[in-house]
Amino acid sequence: MRYQNIREGRFVSRPNRFIARVEIDGQEEICHVKNTGRCRELLVPGASVFLEKSDKKERKTAYDLIAVKKGNRLINMDSQIPNRVVEEWLRKGNLLGEGAYIRPETKYGNSRFDLYMEQGKRKIFMEVKGVTLEEDGIVRFPDAPTERGIKHIKELCQCIKDGYEAYIMFVIQMKDVKYFEPNKRTHEAFAQALLEAEQAGVHVLAYDCFVEPDAICLGEPVEVQLI
Incomplete structure (x- = not known):
């Protein structure tokens, strides 16, 4: 991008x-x-x-x-860019392989998820979150309480129950970080909801980004620590 x-x-x-x-x-x-x-x-x-x-x-x-x-x-720190960066990455064949059907902004239940994908018999919902909060190489989300974020996580859990695959992708809008963790100090309920979602089968991913003044693209996986 x-x-x-x-x-x-x-x-x-x-x-x-x-x-x-x-x-x-x-x-x-x-x-x-x-x-x-x-x-x-x-x-x-x-x-x-x-x-x-x-x-x-x-x-x-x-x-x-x-x-x-x-x-x-x-x-x-462009909060509108993570969705586009992930969609660009997916359309290059990452995660699901070539030829996957990808549709942005898809309503399901009481939420509108950032991405819906199909690959063969697989049907997948994905929510994308941009991460800009960093301290000593550790990156965290959210930087403020987010009841909307908890709602999305619970809806992803419902997707699992209904037979879909579900992902939450944390796009770390920088390079050279140590690991990602939910920001328990800011919103403990979000951190707990994310842990319960992972235990229920929601895939929790974090990727860093190559960032230039005029460009950004998804980089490499970053370790996720939920506990």
Whole structure:
């Protein structure tokens, strides 16, 4: 997945979860933040950020904030990109092999899952979660309590009972991490639900990403520690 018209800037402040003030070439600009999560450990004053400039004149903001440098680590924080990255990876024959049927955004029960797939007799639902929270090489999800996330996990368990396969894919939007774990400190109920889902047969996967200022693609498997 590639972005266009990338510019580098310096983060100044975040008045609300949708916008940020960023300095570009000595001039302060208001930009759209493509992640409504807290991201407090990423968006700190003075941090180097990367923005995609839009050519749509009707937009209120000319830039989208898509990536940030945390020390020497480049982290993509575009919350809209993990689904597209996984779909791109699957369509190249990964996980299911060549020729699999893949359909994004498929309703099942009371949820709308990110991906539905068929390969031969296999029928599979997958939910995708982007991960940007990192501490000493350990990556965690979520960075804020998510009742919606628990709902999705429980619906995946129902898929298993109904005869489908079910996956939850954590897309770690950075490279060079040690392992993934659910963020028990932030939302213990989510961590418990994820463990119970794995025990019920839901496949829990985590993959890191190759990240550049103008690109991101799925990388290698990362160890998952649920206990």
